[in-house]
Amino acid sequence: MEIEVTQEKLSKALNNVSRIAVGRVTLPVLNNVLIRVDNKKVSLITTNLDMAVVDYLPVSDSRDGVTTVPARLLAEFVSNLPKGEKIKITAEGTKVTINAGKYSSTINGSPADDFPELPEINEETAVVFKVGADEFKNGIQSVSVASSNDLSRPALTGIYFNTFDKTLAIAATDGYRLAVRKLIKNVQSEIKVIVPATTLQEVLRAMSDNTEEVEISFNEDLVRFRLGEVEIISKLIDASFPDYQRLIPKDNDIKLELNRGELLRVSKLAALFARSVNGVIICEAKKPDTFSVKAIASELGENESTITTEVSEDGKNSFNSRFFIDAINALDEKDIVIEFSSRVAPIILRNKKNQDYTHIVMPINK
Amino acid sequence: MYNVWENILAEIEQKVSPANFSTWFKNTSLLSTKGGAIVIGVKNSFYVKQLRSKFIDIIKDALLKNNIEVNTIDFEVQTSVKPKVRSREVTGTVSADSISSRIKPIKNNIESSAENNGLNSKYTLDNFIIGSNNNVAAAAAKSIIDAPGTRCNPFFLYGGPGLGKTHLVQAIGNELLKRNPNYKILYTPISHFYSDFIDAIQNGKGKEFSRKFEKLDCLIIDDFQFIVNKEKSQEEFFNIFNDLYQLNKQIIVTSDRLPSQIKTVDERLASRLTWAGAFDLQLPKFEDKCAILRAKAELMGADIEPEAIEYIAENVNTNIRDLEGEFSTILLMSEVRGITPLELIENGSVGINKSSKLRPVSSKQVIDKVAKFYDLTVKEMCGKSRVANIKTARQVAMFLLSKELSLSTTKIALEVGVKDHTTVMHGIKKIETDLKLNFVLRDQIEEIKEKIYG
Numbered sequence: 001m002e003i004e005v006t007q008e009k010l011s012k013a014l015n016n017v018s019r020i021a022v023g024r025v026t027l028p029v030l031n032n033v034l035i036r037v038d039n040k041k042v043s044l045i046t047t048n049l050d051m052a053v054v055d056y057l058p059v060s061d062s063r064d065g066v067t068t069v070p071a072r073l074l075a076e077f078v079s080n081l082p083k084g085e086k087i088k089i090t091a092e093g094t095k096v097t098i099n100a101g102k103y104s105s106t107i108n109g110s111p112a113d114d115f116p117e118l119p120e121i122n123e124e125t126a127v128v129f130k131v132g133a134d135e136f137k138n139g140i141q142s143v144s145v146a147s148s149n150d151l152s153r154p155a156l157t158g159i160y161f162n163t164f165d166k167t168l169a170i171a172a173t174d175g176y177r178l179a180v181r182k183l184i185k186n187v188q189s190e191i192k193v194i195v196p197a198t199t200l201q202e203v204l205r206a207m208s209d210n211t212e213e214v215e216i217s218f219n220e221d222l223v224r225f226r227l228g229e230v231e232i233i234s235k236l237i238d239a240s241f242p243d244y245q246r247l248i249p250k251d252n253d254i255k256l257e258l259n260r261g262e263l264l265r266v267s268k269l270a271a272l273f274a275r276s277v278n279g280v281i282i283c284e285a286k287k288p289d290t291f292s293v294k295a296i297a298s299e300l301g302e303n304e305s306t307i308t309t310e311v312s313e314d315g316k317n318s319f320n321s322r323f324f325i326d327a328i329n330a331l332d333e334k335d336i337v338i339e340f341s342s343r344v345a346p347i348i349l350r351n352k353k354n355q356d357y358t359h360i361v362m363p364i365n366k
Numbered sequence: 367m368y369n370v371w372e373n374i375l376a377e378i379e380q381k382v383s384p385a386n387f388s389t390w391f392k393n394t395s396l397l398s399t400k401g402g403a404i405v406i407g408v409k410n411s412f413y414v415k416q417l418r419s420k421f422i423d424i425i426k427d428a429l430l431k432n433n434i435e436v437n438t439i440d441f442e443v444q445t446s447v448k449p450k451v452r453s454r455e456v457t458g459t460v461s462a463d464s465i466s467s468r469i470k471p472i473k474n475n476i477e478s479s480a481e482n483n484g485l486n487s488k489y490t491l492d493n494f495i496i497g498s499n500n501n502v503a504a505a506a507a508k509s510i511i512d513a514p515g516t517r518c519n520p521f522f523l524y525g526g527p528g529l530g531k532t533h534l535v536q537a538i539g540n541e542l543l544k545r546n547p548n549y550k551i552l553y554t555p556i557s558h559f560y561s562d563f564i565d566a567i568q569n570g571k572g573k574e575f576s577r578k579f580e581k582l583d584c585l586i587i588d589d590f591q592f593i594v595n596k597e598k599s600q601e602e603f604f605n606i607f608n609d610l611y612q613l614n615k616q617i618i619v620t621s622d623r624l625p626s627q628i629k630t631v632d633e634r635l636a637s638r639l640t641w642a643g644a645f646d647l648q649l650p651k652f653e654d655k656c657a658i659l660r661a662k663a664e665l666m667g668a669d670i671e672p673e674a675i676e677y678i679a680e681n682v683n684t685n686i687r688d689l690e691g692e693f694s695t696i697l698l699m700s701e702v703r704g705i706t707p708l709e710l711i712e713n714g715s716v717g718i719n720k721s722s723k724l725r726p727v728s729s730k731q732v733i734d735k736v737a738k739f740y741d742l743t744v745k746e747m748c749g750k751s752r753v754a755n756i757k758t759a760r761q762v763a764m765f766l767l768s769k770e771l772s773l774s775t776t777k778i779a780l781e782v783g784v785k786d787h788t789t790v791m792h793g794i795k796k797i798e799t800d801l802k803l804n805f806v807l808r809d810q811i812e813e814i815k816e817k818i819y820g
Binding site: 026027028047114116119120152153175176221222246247365 | 385386388389409410411412413414415416419420443444692695698699701702703704711
């Protein structure tokens with residue numbers, strides 16, 4: 001096997017694939033990257049058995065063959081070579097030689113036979129969606145804040161791709177807050193699957209400035225994300241996601257329009273004081289035009305800030321300051337709309353113009 | 367238990383490297399061997415591919431060695447790493463489906479019977495929880511079921527919203543129908559009654575409208591208070607009422623207040639409605655609320671700790687509808703979070719609707735609110751003035767201080783500036799007696815309470 005490629009291209013490809021090839025002790029070959037040249041088509045592959053990353057590397061010259069090399073070592077070696085250098089990788093048996101002008105090294109690889117074969121998406125039965133790179137990135141980022149790390153509840157460690165009313169939506173919740181975004185409208189297929197949040201983080205990292213579109217293909221128990229030269233294949237989480245539509249309150253009586261920056265500032269101020277009382281901040285609406293956010297820390301003191309906005313109904317409720325601030329940060333328009341009530345009902349936060357994104361936070365009992 | 371798969375794994379272990387064995391064969395299981403169709407359970411689809419391409423022959427050999435017939439070998443993805451389940455969770459995966467499986471539907475046959483009598487079969491006497499707040503009304507309801515049209519006719523039931531008026535009268539209807547399926551019953555909210563009546567008049571079918579009622583054996587009218595300002599409808603209702611009553615047909619009417627308190631209700635009608643007495647539904651006491659929640663939990667098949675029930679019962683003080691609402695909210699939240707309702711309450715992540723929770727208030731607040739309600743200054747009210755309205759206001763204040771704050775009579779005497787505790791005792795007693803007869807006063811006191819706690 002032999003390839004010839006520029007330092008930039010190889011370094012970028014190795015960066016994409018090497019992140020998941022670490023720390024597997026039981027099967028050492030999983031720490032390696034598989035370099036395969038098949039009919040002049042070069043692919044770099046790594047897997048951790050929950051997901052796999054494949055990078056199709058454009059090369060100037062190549063000779064068919066296959067080998068595996070420790071991914072981390074190769075990635076770090078290549079990234080330290082001078083930019084613009086032409087790199088030549090040659091494999092003879094398990095000896096892999098890397099030549100780049102004055103620099104050269106030989107790495108002991110291992111036989112490619114040990115490297116696991118990857119599962120494949122069945123193109124015929126797969127459900128395929130295509131979405132613009134920016135929408136995808138913003139969508140995943142804004143929703144994943146609400147996902148959970150609690151491995152004892154696997155369903156909540158993922159992001160729920162689900163269709164309803166011909167819309168593909170993504171949702172995440174950790175039981176204390178919930179974020180939902182409509183991703184694609186007018187879809188024909190129906191799916192309800194949970195994609196691990198870690199996979200999606202990897203997809204976001206692999207996206208570059210020239211990624212224009214993300215192609216997502218679902219099989220019964222697999223998902224594949226295609227972004228240009230990079231493909232990420234992952235298992236799905238085999239669990240049921242809560243029926244989140246029921247969690248979004250429909251009859252919150254207090255509806256306010258607020259400037260996002262202003263709300264963020266007063267919430268951050270209140271959060272300083274809320275630290276000593278488990279982050280409890282109190283939102284209160286008073287007719288005709290006062291919305292206030294306050295925190296009462298009996299020992300430290302207290303804080304109250306008000307924002308002037310139209311208020312048609314009185315009421316107040318308490319929320320966790322961190323979750324509240326996360327929610328405000330997940331929105332992006334200048335003006336936002338919040339809906340809450342004095343009842344035990346979550347608060348809803350949305351952008352004023354584009355209502356595709358909904359974030360809700362459960363209230364807390366003081 | 368003898369597990370053949372363990373044997374097979376031991377066999378395979380001899381043939382592959384330890385790294386390969388622990389990576390690929392741990393967490394596998396033998397799901398089926400029926401008719402030589404072998405199904406092996408694996409963690410995810412990454413494993414399927416590898417086992418099939420690299421290890422299939424080894425697996426086949428090992429199976430044959432253990433005398434298992436092999437025709438085909440298939441792999442199935444199984445979440446072998448079971449999520450840690452809490453003891454109360456019956457199912458492995460926490461899911462919306464499990465809500466529906468654990469909480470049995472409360473009977474979905476809501477469709478009303480063929481005759482369209484307006485009755486909803488989910489309301490029965492069995493699921494009406496009887497307590498000290500409603501036992502008289504419930505006893506009257508039972509006597510109607512035993513002998514309709516005799517003793518309690520008309521049956522006039524009143525009480526605040528969400529206390530079970532509709533439930534009780536619907537239950538009577540359903541029970542009557544169960545005993546005698548040929549019984550002709552009509553349940554209608556008064557608003558439907560008058561809109562139907564108006565339609566009938568407009569279409570010149572006024573006669574037919576009243577004929578529809580002539581044939582009935584039992585007429586149930588809900589939310590009678592909305593009759594206000596509908597004089598024509600009232601007259602029509604009065605006629606129907608008289609006809610049915612003459613024939614000893616059972617008439618049941620509910621309202622949120624007594625007929626005499628509903629404005630613009632004809633006196634003749636008002637007095638007729640309460641001929642057989644008026645039965646009221648009151649706010650449930652703590653024990654009644656616990657009983658209601660326990661029954662509801664049982665009906666839904668939900669697990670909830672007695673402490674959690676007590677917490678909810680103690681903190682919801684408005685009505686039964688709110689009580690059940692809070693209860694369902696807490697169950698749903700506990701389901702989503704995967705913790706028990708009690709844990710949910712204890713870690714403070716759920717608060718009871720504040721308007722239903724009575725906050726502690728100071729005696730000053732009570733006095734202020736009472737004075738304000740009666741348009742007096744605190745100084746005017748707390749003194750020795752014997753002007754009737756000031757005296758009443760003062761007595762209401764004493765009554766509330768005693769009932770709501772449980773202050774001693776001596777303390778109350780100091781607070782409202784009267785001579786001594788005997789004056790206070792007299793005042794409280796006076797209000798208590800008046801409350802039984804004077805519904806204006808009752809409403810006023812409820813309103814003041816709302817203001818104090820609101």
